[in-house]
Amino acid sequence: xxxxxxxxxxxxxxxxxxxxxxxxxxxxxxxxxxxxxxxxxxxxxxxxxxxxxxxxxxxxxxxxxxxxxxxxxxxxxxxxxxxxxxxxxxxxxxxxxxxxxxxxxxxxxxxxxxxxxxxxxxxx
Ligand SMILES: [Zn+2]
Numbered sequence: 001x002x003x004x005x006x007x008x009x010x011x012x013x014x015x016x017x018x019x020x021x022x023x024x025x026x027x028x029x030x031x032x033x034x035x036x037x038x039x040x041x042x043x044x045x046x047x048x049x050x051x052x053x054x055x056x057x058x059x060x061x062x063x064x065x066x067x068x069x070x071x072x073x074x075x076x077x078x079x080x081x082x083x084x085x086x087x088x089x090x091x092x093x094x095x096x097x098x099x100x101x102x103x104x105x106x107x108x109x110x111x112x113x114x115x116x117x118x119x120x121x122x123x124x
Contacts, residue, residue: 012115017108019051019117021088032088053106053117055084057098070112077111080104080119092117 010016021032025047029040037044059081066072080094082104093109093116104119 012108012117015114017115019053019084019090019106020048021051021084021086022046023049030087032084032090049086051084051086051088053084054122055082055104055119057081057094057100057102057104057119058083058089060094060098060100062096068112074111082106082119090117092119094119095121097121 011018011020021030022034022038023030023046024038024041024043025045026043027038027041029038031039035046038046057080061079062076063071063079064076066075066077076096078094078096078098079091080098081089081091082094083089092106093111094104095118098104098119098121103122105122106117106119108115109118110116
């Protein structure tokens with residue numbers, strides 16, 4: 001993790017190849033979705049951090065009917081919920097053979113017109 005008020009590199013939702021999250025400077029709570037305040041205590045003192053990209057699979061869903069013509073070109077694909085080691089949960093793409101409880105690590109794949117996190121099983 002890299003502590004900073006601004007991300008060291010932009011998160012994937014901003015076109016970068018990084019997973020970023022917020023940590024509350026007052027209570028330590030973590031949140032993945034950007035907010036102007038902490039979801040736990042309401043403080044506006046938040047740090048933006050880069051995640052290591054490692055975690056544990058919480059849920060797996062295989063998408064065989066993509067929602068848009070652009071996404072159909074990538075199908076079928078797998079969507080996963082991952083509990084990041086830093087303590088927040090995120091939705092991302094993943095390998096087809098992932099299962100709940102797998103330890104995973106992220107790379108970034110091109111999807112439609114941007115980069116998205118893509119998780120694969122790690123050996124550890
Ligand atoms: Zn807080």
